[in-house]
Amino acid sequence: MRQSLFSRLLVLCLALPALASTPAIEKAKQDLARLRELATIGAVSRARLLQAEDALGDAQDEDTLHRLLYGSVGVEQLSEGQTQELLAAAQRRVERVAKTYGNLTDLVQQGVIPKSHIEDLELQLKDRRLALQLAENRAHIFQDLLNMAKAEELLQSVEPQEESAKPLVESFTGSGVFKDAHLKYVESAFQKQFHRPLPITAQGQSNLHTSFGFDHSGRVDVGVNPDDAEGKWLRSQLQTLRIPYIALRAMIPGQSTGPHIHIGLPSLRLKVPDLSSGNGAGGGLH
Numbered sequence: 001m002r003q004s005l006f007s008r009l010l011v012l013c014l015a016l017p018a019l020a021s022t023p024a025i026e027k028a029k030q031d032l033a034r035l036r037e038l039a040t041i042g043a044v045s046r047a048r049l050l051q052a053e054d055a056l057g058d059a060q061d062e063d064t065l066h067r068l069l070y071g072s073v074g075v076e077q078l079s080e081g082q083t084q085e086l087l088a089a090a091q092r093r094v095e096r097v098a099k100t101y102g103n104l105t106d107l108v109q110q111g112v113i114p115k116s117h118i119e120d121l122e123l124q125l126k127d128r129r130l131a132l133q134l135a136e137n138r139a140h141i142f143q144d145l146l147n148m149a150k151a152e153e154l155l156q157s158v159e160p161q162e163e164s165a166k167p168l169v170e171s172f173t174g175s176g177v178f179k180d181a182h183l184k185y186v187e188s189a190f191q192k193q194f195h196r197p198l199p200i201t202a203q204g205q206s207n208l209h210t211s212f213g214f215d216h217s218g219r220v221d222v223g224v225n226p227d228d229a230e231g232k233w234l235r236s237q238l239q240t241l242r243i244p245y246i247a248l249r250a251m252i253p254g255q256s257t258g259p260h261i262h263i264g265l266p267s268l269r270l271k272v273p274d275l276s277s278g279n280g281a282g283g284g285l286h
């Protein structure tokens, strides 16, 4: 369960933006290079050149969507920079087609071209809007996970308040050991008890945690309220099995994170520098 530093770095390297090109990008680059050459002798209009630049941008944005939206990379493996990159690419893909579609719709209304000429474009626009919606959903889920992880770190440093019947943070150390086999057992028992899978929101180390120097390897977050039936059941199971956990109850003001249960010992600070995002994602922790 606990990943070595090497395997964590390996995951990071794999998750860095791919530099590889696609056939569509290569073709768009070649077209653009050819047109730029022709432009130097005045054989190509500025508008045609802009169109070719647009086509290259579109191919690159499409690749971004394939890598970060449709690809196999899980939302918890994204960095904050990558979610921004994904959103921007999806947005530009909509804008490019919406602009052309708008211009051609005017021509259809004026009777210059038949409606059938813009039907393909209409479908394309629909597809791209759907992709943007998916990208926004992804960014939203990412933000929730980020908030949850941040809250966890903040709450771990909060001293339980004496007057409060239920402390904000309740930790149980048990045997101090949390293994894969424990998780498998708890998952199957939870499924039997509640007829749904254990709602795991973060399993082990993720780029999200790495990006703000947080060692979450060998730890699992479960999105249940510690005081709901599911949360109470889970806490009692963990206590019986002597598995360490932290129950987080409070909401951090200004953050949309919900209470959850962190299974495993408290997260430690990573000693490796942040490699996963260029902009030091998730600032404002301290």
Ligand SMILES: [Zn+2]
Binding pocket: 152, 202, 216, 219, 220, 221, 262, 263
């Ligand atoms: Zn956690």
